[in-house]
Amino acid sequence: MSSPRNRWLVLLAVMLAFLPVVIDMTILHIAVPSLTLALGASGTEILWIIDIYPLMMAGLLVPMGTLADRVGHRRMMLTGLLVFLVASVAAAFAPTATMLIAARVGLAFGASMIMPNVLAIIRQTFEDSKERALALGLWGTVGSAGAALGPLAGGALLEHFWWGSVFLINVPVMMIVWPLAYFTIPRRETTATGNWTIGQALILIAGLIATVYAIKSGFKPGSSPLATGASLVGGLGLLAWFVRQQMSSAEPMLDLSLFSRPAISMGMIMALVVCGSLAGVELTVAQELQFVVGHSPLQAGLFMLPLVIASGIGGPIAGFAVGQLGLRNVAAVSLATAALSLAGLGFSDFHNPGPGVVALMVALGLALSIGLTASSIAIMSSAPPEKAGVAGSLEGTGYELGAGLGITFFGVLLASSYSGALRIPVELASDLPVSAAYSIGETMIAAEQLGPAGQPLIEAARSAFSNAHGMVLLSAASLIGLLAVAVFIALRHYKDDAVTAGAH
Known part of the structure; x- marks a missing residue:
């Protein structure tokens, strides 16, 4: 089918549909201090409030993407937009941390119905490879800038409204996006083959969530090794069962042969590591700026503005650069630059940022x-049009699983570094609960309850957190630096693979 005449309007519709999904990945990072104090949430509850959204999406994206290839991408996306709208209202007015976690599960269901179809519709709408690269570049702008815009939008809302406003902002956006998508996105006949059974989908979802839960709980202090081990073995067993089902089926739900293409497999790994590192870094910096430096939520969001602007510029540049320099060179150099930027931020003083920190933020975002x-570009160009939904869902899974595991990994690393560095004043030690040393949020709650006598505890907390944040940023820099080398090696034959893929 040739590209539809209104293809750029279709692109606008799917980009607007994607914007709230990606903003919701990061908008809560800036709201952590407000949420902690308003709901009296523990450090563990805060991690789950942030984490449950990407982790549920990681389990749901592939089943939803493969289902969309069969029932239609347009229908699935329109349904997902409605689910996301209802869940946003529920999250905004959640009275407790538990209710907010439940509402975030609903948001994940809606988002997992939207995300794979955005990429699938772009893949099917733009037949010309140069136009497709430009369209994916513009989509990348929305993805990167949206994720970076989250903290700024959250800060602006929290300056004037209560924490629930960070969810309620989705409502007017959805009221515009839904009719635009309904009238512009064309109906297409579905050509995908293979079975989609709810049983196989549930096995995949349960396997992913059980495995991730085991990793999360295994890092917690005082966790049960027996329960963690059982969850890990059960999760990996379910995933192995799912893989075996797909490999033995003549028409599998998920075509695992897609992973044999280096562009797709390395794209997944890139999404996993980069999104994990970025989520961990944003969460760390947002808490540093508010709890330690003393910025308001809006000031903290403005601090990250250079990252937002640079992220918005990077997408279209990528489409052009890949055509001129090749995917391998562009991907490896960009990752190496990101690693150096993170390392520089790890040694920076956020109390007196100066132009050096601004330059590092710009380089990181770009x-x-x-x-x-x-x-x-590599993943979606390497996937056949009839498997666009599953290819989009695989990429999205990398983003979400990376963000979820990144928050867990870096959150635990931050907590352990913070607890080790915290020196509680001797005269206050007997008056504090044990949990006061678990996170800076819980330390600040304990200090607030002590009144003026808690000021020495606040100073100790700030000093400990400043020491801990450097560890997180340098760890993220190391991971991305290693990934740059891996990508450069793995994609050495990418051009040949791209030609082969195009012949499919």
């Missing part, structure tokens, strides 16, 4: 945006 957009 590099990550270009790198992730380049991986999207």
Whole structure:
């Protein structure tokens, strides 16, 4: 089928549909201090409030993407937009941390119905490879800038409204997006083959969530090794069962042969590591700026503005750069630049940022945006049109699983570094609960309850957190630096693979 005449309007519709999904990945990072104090949430509850959204999506994206290939991408996306709208209202007015976690599960269901179809519709709408690269570059702009815009939008809302406003903002956006998508996105006949059974989908979802839960709980202090081990073995067993089902089936639900293409497999790994590192870094920096430096939520969001602007520029540049320099070079150089930027931020003083920190934020936003957009171009160009939904869902899974595991990994690393560095004043030690040393949020709650006598505890907490944040940023830099080398090696034959894929 040739590209529809209104293809750029279709692109606008799917980009607007994707914007709230991606903003919701990061908008809560800036709201953590407000949420902690308003709901009296523990450090563990805060991690789950942030984490449950990407982790549920990681389990749901592939089943939803493969289902969309069979029932239609347009229908699935329109349904997902409605689910996301209802869940946003429920999250905004959640009275407790538990209710907010439940509402975030609903948001994940809606988002998992939207995300794979955005990429699938772009893949099917733009037949010309140069136009497709440009369209994916513009999509990458929305993805990168939206994720970076989250903290700024959250800060602006929290300056004037209560924490629930960060969810309620989705409502007017959805009221515009739904009719636009309904009238512009064309109906297409579905050509995908293979079975889609709810049983196989549930096995995949349960396997992913059980495995991730085991990793999360295994890092917690005082966790049960027996329960963690049982969850890990059960999760991996379910995933192995799912893989065996797909490999033995003549028409599998998920075509695992897609992973044999280096562009798709490395794109997944890039999404996993980069999104994990970025989520961990944003969460760390947002808490540093508010709890330690003393910025308001809006000031903290403005601090990250250079990252937002640079991320918005990177997408279109990536589409052009890949055509001129090749995917391998663009991806490897952008990742290496991101690693150096993170290392520089790890040694920076946020109390007196100066132009050096602004330059590092710009370099980080530009590099990550270009790198992730380049991986999207490779994945979606290597996938046949009839498998666009599952290819989009695989990429989305990398983003969500990376963000979820990144928050867990870096959150635990931050907590352990913080607890080790915290020196509680001797005269206050007997008056504090044990949990006061678990996170800076819980330390601040304990200090607030002590009144003026808690000021020495606040100073100790700030000093400990400043020491801990450097560890997180340098760890993220190391991971992305190693990934740059891996990508450069793995994609050495990418051009040959791209030609082969195009012949499919």
